[in-house]
Amino acid sequence: MGDLRAYAALGTAxxxxxxxxxxxxxxxxxxxxxxxxxxxxxxxxxxxATPAVGGFSLREAVLIVGLSSAGFALADLTIGNVDRLKSYVRAGTLDAVLVRPLPALPQLLLMDLPVRKALRVVFGFVVLGLAVAANDIDWTPGRVLLMALTPIAAAAFFGSIFVISASLAFWWVDSGELGSAFTYGGRDFTSYPISVYGGWFRGLFAYALGFGFVAYQPALALLGRPDPLGLPAWSGYLSPLVALGAAALAAVVWRTGIRHYRSTGS
Amino acid sequence: MDQRDASVPTISRISPFRASATTFGALIGSGFRRYATYRQATIAGTFTNIVFGFLRCYVLLAVAEEAVGQRPAGYDAGQLALYVWVGQGLLSVIGIWGWTELADRIRSGDIAADLLRPIAPVTGFLAADLGRALHAMMTRFGPPLLAGAVFFPLHTPARWQTVPLFAVSVILAVIICFGCRYVVNATAYWLQDARGPITLWTLGSGVLGGLYFPLRLFPQEVAVALWVATPLPSLLQTPLDVIAERDGPALQAGLVALQAVWAVVVLALAGLVQRRAERRLVVQGG
Amino acid sequence: MIKMQDLQKHFTVRVKAGRLRRKKRTVAAVDGVNLTIERGEMVGYIGPNGAGKSTTLKMLTGVLTPSAGEVSVCGLAPVPQRTKLALRIGVVFGQRSQLWWDLPLHESFELLRHIYRVPAAEHAARLRRCRSLLDLDEFLDTPVRQLSLGQRMRGELTAALLHGPEVLFLDEPTIGLDVVSKQAVRAFLAELGATGDVTLVLTTHDLADIERLCERLVVIDHGRVVHDGSIEALHARYGSRRSLVADLEQPLPADFALPGTVLTAVTANGHRVTFSLESTTAAAAVAGLVAAVPVRDLSLLEPDIEDVVARLYTSP
Structure with a gap:
C-alpha cells in the first residue's frame, strides 16, 4: 500500500x-x-498497389497491424521510456534512483512517464476495434478470451523487449540506436503478415525472438485461417505464454544488469 | 624585421574568398572529426539500419510480388530493393533525425558565443554538418548497401549520368535537410522549447521524405504536390529515384534541378530566420 | 554502524593495443579497505582524483556491487537490502540531483515524504528545522532548475535528511559552491554532527571542510587506506610542524640560531623570518627570539593540512 502511494506521487509529479x-x-x-x-x-x-500482401487481404492485414499497434503503444507508454537508461547511466542519474527506498525500474519508468504518448494507445485500440468489425470473426469463448488477452500479451512482450534492449546500456553505454532494431524494428516486423519475410530472417525474428506470436499467430487463430507457414492452429493461443517467458527473461537481464552497473564519474 | 613591420598594415595577401574557403574547410574538418570519435555508436547505428533494411525490403518485395504487372508505382523488384538499401545507407548521411544542437544552444544561451564569431551561424553550422555527412558517407553508407547486395538482387544503374547525378543529388539533399533542421531548431528563439516543432519534423520528414515507402505509391496528384510545394521529397525520394532510375533521363535530371531550387530557398529561409532572431535578441537585450 | 572488511571493487577497462585490437585490463578502484565507523562519528574521506573515494561511497549506499570483501551499514548488506537500507541512510551526491528539476522545491520534499513513507508530523518538524537553519524560505516555491548551485545544495541536504537517516553520506557537498554557501553548509553539518545522533561520512576536495567538521580523517590512495586517525595524528606522522613568523626591526645577524627550530624562510629584505618548530615549544621559541632581536610583530601558524596531504599524494 505504502509503495503504491509513493508510485502514485511519483507519477503525478x-x-x-x-x-x-x-x-x-x-x-x-x-x-x-x-x-x-x-x-x-x-x-x-x-x-x-496490390490486392494482397504475403497472401493476406487488406482487412486481415489491418487486424494484424491493429493488434501490433495497440500492444506496442501500450508498452511504449508504460515502459518505453526505459530506453533512456543509457543517458541515465552516462549522466549518473541512476545513482540518485538507486539510493531511494523503492525498486529502481518502476522509479525510472515513473520519473519520466511519457504522458505525451497517451493518444497513441487510444488510436491503436481504435484501429483494432475497426479491424475486428471489418473481419467476419466466428466468436467462440476461446476467441473472445484470446481477443482480450492478445493486446496485453503484446504489450508485455514489447515491454520486455524494451527492458532487455535498455539493459544493454549496463554493459555497453555507447550502444546508441542498437536497441531500436528490436523495439521499433519488432513493431515493424509484427505489423505485417510474417509470410512476407524470407528464410532465416523470419526464423530469427518470428520464432527465435518470438515476434511471430505477438500479432500474426493470434490473428490467424481469431480469423480461423490455417497458417501458410505450417504452424498448428492452437499456436495463436501461445501468445500469453510467450509474453510471460519474455517478461521472466527481461527480469533476469535487468537484475543482472543492475549488479553489473558501474557508476561513472565522481 | 623591416619586412615584417611593413607587412602589418596589409590585412592579408590571400584573397578574402580564399580565406573564408579555408575557414569553411576547417569547420568541415572539425565536424568530421567530432563524429569520428563516436565509433561504437556508428557500429550500433549501422546494425540498426541493416535490420530496418531487411524489414522494409521484404515488405516492398511482397507488395511487388502480388501487384498488377509486378511493378508497384513503376518500380520493379530490383529497383525497390535498391531503393530500400540505398535509403538505409543515406538515412544517416542526410541526418534527418536527432539534431537538436541549435535548439539546445539557444535554450542554454550558449548561442551568444556563436554570434560573436566572425562567421555567420548558418554558415558555421552548415560546414559542421557537411563534415558530419562526409563522415557518415564514408562509414554508414556502404554497409547497408553491401548487406542489401548480398541478400537481394539489386538494380544496377545503366545510364552513365546516373551515378554523378546521384552524387549531386545527395549533396543537395544534405544541404536541404540541414536548412530544414536549422529552421525547425530556430523556432526555439521564439518558443521557449522547440520540442514540439522537432516532433512534427521527425514525423513528417520520414514519411513524406520517402523513407517508409516510395511516395509514388500515393495518388499522382498528391506526389506531385508534395514535390513542388514542400522540400521533403527532395530529402530522400529524389536521390533514391535518381539511383534507381525510376524515370527517364529528362525527369531524372529535372528532379535534381528542383532540388537545387529547394536548396537555395531553404538556405535563404534559414538565413532570414537567423537575422530576424538576432534582431529580436538585440531588441530584447537578451 | 559501518563496517568494511577487505572491501574491493575491480573494473575491467579496454585499452588500445594496436589499431583495432583492444586488451582487457582489470583496475582495482578499491583495493582491500578495512574500516569501522561508530555511531555519531564524523569521518572525512579524502584522496586524490580516482583514489576510490566515490566508489567506496557507492558500495556503502548499495549503488555498486563490491567485487570482493564484506560490507555492512546499519547492520544491513547494502546491495541485497538496498531499499531497506535506503530508508535509514541519507545521501547527497554533489553532482547528482535528488530533486525534481521542473517542480518547486517544496514539492520535491512532499514527494520524498511519500517515497520514504515519513509520517506527516515528523516530516513537518524536520522540514521546519531545515528551513530555519538553511534559510530555505525565500526559494521554496522556485522550480529546482532555476535555483543557484548553493540554493540547490541546501535543498539537497534537506532532501537527504527529511526521513531522519542514521547515516548521512555526502559526496563532495561543497564542490562548486561560493564562499558564503560553503560556510552555510559547513555550519549546518557541524550543528547536525553536534547532536551525536547522525553518523556522517563525507568525501571532499576542500580540506577546510575536514578541518571544520571531522575529528577523524581517512586518506585513501590507489584504493588503499594510507591514513586513518585524527588530523593531529596525520601531522605527527608526516612531520608537519607549526611555524613562527616574525616581523623584525632589523635583519637577523648572519650566525643567529634559535634552539629547537629551523629557519625556513627569510623575506622582505630580511625583515620577515619563518621558523619551523621542530623540538621546542612556541613559548620558548618566542622568548629566545625576542631576547636576541627587536621584534615588531609575531604570529604562530598551524600546519597546513593541504601541504601534508599534497606531500602524501606525491610521495611514492
Missing part, C-alpha cells in the same frame, strides 16, 4: 512537470499519435 510547458506538450501529444497514424497509413498505401 511527472505529469505536472510534463505539462509545465503547455504548448510543447500538446504538440507532442498529437505528434506522437501521428507516428502511430503513419504506421497504419503505410499499410493502407501499400495496399493501394
Amino acid at each position: 511527472q505529469l505536472r512537470s510534463a505539462t509545465s510547458y503547455r504548448t510543447s506538450f500538446l504538440v507532442e501529444l498529437f505528434g506522437n499519435m501521428g507516428a502511430t497514424v503513419f504506421d497504419v497509413v503505410t499499410v493502407l498505401v501499400l495496399f493501394r
Whole structure:
C-alpha cells in the first residue's frame, strides 16, 4: 500500500512537470499519435498497389497491424521510456534512483512517464476495434478470451523487449540506436503478415525472438485461417505464454544488469 | 624585421574568398572529426539500419510480388530493393533525425558565443554538418548497401549520368535537410522549447521524405504536390529515384534541378530566420 | 554502524593495443579497505582524483556491487537490502540531483515524504528545522532548475535528511559552491554532527571542510587506506610542524640560531623570518627570539593540512 502511494506521487509529479510547458506538450501529444497514424497509413498505401500482401487481404492485414499497434503503444507508454537508461547511466542519474527506498525500474519508468504518448494507445485500440468489425470473426469463448488477452500479451512482450534492449546500456553505454532494431524494428516486423519475410530472417525474428506470436499467430487463430507457414492452429493461443517467458527473461537481464552497473564519474 | 613591420598594415595577401574557403574547410574538418570519435555508436547505428533494411525490403518485395504487372508505382523488384538499401545507407548521411544542437544552444544561451564569431551561424553550422555527412558517407553508407547486395538482387544503374547525378543529388539533399533542421531548431528563439516543432519534423520528414515507402505509391496528384510545394521529397525520394532510375533521363535530371531550387530557398529561409532572431535578441537585450 | 572488511571493487577497462585490437585490463578502484565507523562519528574521506573515494561511497549506499570483501551499514548488506537500507541512510551526491528539476522545491520534499513513507508530523518538524537553519524560505516555491548551485545544495541536504537517516553520506557537498554557501553548509553539518545522533561520512576536495567538521580523517590512495586517525595524528606522522613568523626591526645577524627550530624562510629584505618548530615549544621559541632581536610583530601558524596531504599524494 505504502509503495503504491509513493508510485502514485511519483507519477503525478511527472505529469505536472510534463505539462509545465503547455504548448510543447500538446504538440507532442498529437505528434506522437501521428507516428502511430503513419504506421497504419503505410499499410493502407501499400495496399493501394496490390490486392494482397504475403497472401493476406487488406482487412486481415489491418487486424494484424491493429493488434501490433495497440500492444506496442501500450508498452511504449508504460515502459518505453526505459530506453533512456543509457543517458541515465552516462549522466549518473541512476545513482540518485538507486539510493531511494523503492525498486529502481518502476522509479525510472515513473520519473519520466511519457504522458505525451497517451493518444497513441487510444488510436491503436481504435484501429483494432475497426479491424475486428471489418473481419467476419466466428466468436467462440476461446476467441473472445484470446481477443482480450492478445493486446496485453503484446504489450508485455514489447515491454520486455524494451527492458532487455535498455539493459544493454549496463554493459555497453555507447550502444546508441542498437536497441531500436528490436523495439521499433519488432513493431515493424509484427505489423505485417510474417509470410512476407524470407528464410532465416523470419526464423530469427518470428520464432527465435518470438515476434511471430505477438500479432500474426493470434490473428490467424481469431480469423480461423490455417497458417501458410505450417504452424498448428492452437499456436495463436501461445501468445500469453510467450509474453510471460519474455517478461521472466527481461527480469533476469535487468537484475543482472543492475549488479553489473558501474557508476561513472565522481 | 623591416619586412615584417611593413607587412602589418596589409590585412592579408590571400584573397578574402580564399580565406573564408579555408575557414569553411576547417569547420568541415572539425565536424568530421567530432563524429569520428563516436565509433561504437556508428557500429550500433549501422546494425540498426541493416535490420530496418531487411524489414522494409521484404515488405516492398511482397507488395511487388502480388501487384498488377509486378511493378508497384513503376518500380520493379530490383529497383525497390535498391531503393530500400540505398535509403538505409543515406538515412544517416542526410541526418534527418536527432539534431537538436541549435535548439539546445539557444535554450542554454550558449548561442551568444556563436554570434560573436566572425562567421555567420548558418554558415558555421552548415560546414559542421557537411563534415558530419562526409563522415557518415564514408562509414554508414556502404554497409547497408553491401548487406542489401548480398541478400537481394539489386538494380544496377545503366545510364552513365546516373551515378554523378546521384552524387549531386545527395549533396543537395544534405544541404536541404540541414536548412530544414536549422529552421525547425530556430523556432526555439521564439518558443521557449522547440520540442514540439522537432516532433512534427521527425514525423513528417520520414514519411513524406520517402523513407517508409516510395511516395509514388500515393495518388499522382498528391506526389506531385508534395514535390513542388514542400522540400521533403527532395530529402530522400529524389536521390533514391535518381539511383534507381525510376524515370527517364529528362525527369531524372529535372528532379535534381528542383532540388537545387529547394536548396537555395531553404538556405535563404534559414538565413532570414537567423537575422530576424538576432534582431529580436538585440531588441530584447537578451 | 559501518563496517568494511577487505572491501574491493575491480573494473575491467579496454585499452588500445594496436589499431583495432583492444586488451582487457582489470583496475582495482578499491583495493582491500578495512574500516569501522561508530555511531555519531564524523569521518572525512579524502584522496586524490580516482583514489576510490566515490566508489567506496557507492558500495556503502548499495549503488555498486563490491567485487570482493564484506560490507555492512546499519547492520544491513547494502546491495541485497538496498531499499531497506535506503530508508535509514541519507545521501547527497554533489553532482547528482535528488530533486525534481521542473517542480518547486517544496514539492520535491512532499514527494520524498511519500517515497520514504515519513509520517506527516515528523516530516513537518524536520522540514521546519531545515528551513530555519538553511534559510530555505525565500526559494521554496522556485522550480529546482532555476535555483543557484548553493540554493540547490541546501535543498539537497534537506532532501537527504527529511526521513531522519542514521547515516548521512555526502559526496563532495561543497564542490562548486561560493564562499558564503560553503560556510552555510559547513555550519549546518557541524550543528547536525553536534547532536551525536547522525553518523556522517563525507568525501571532499576542500580540506577546510575536514578541518571544520571531522575529528577523524581517512586518506585513501590507489584504493588503499594510507591514513586513518585524527588530523593531529596525520601531522605527527608526516612531520608537519607549526611555524613562527616574525616581523623584525632589523635583519637577523648572519650566525643567529634559535634552539629547537629551523629557519625556513627569510623575506622582505630580511625583515620577515619563518621558523619551523621542530623540538621546542612556541613559548620558548618566542622568548629566545625576542631576547636576541627587536621584534615588531609575531604570529604562530598551524600546519597546513593541504601541504601534508599534497606531500602524501606525491610521495611514492
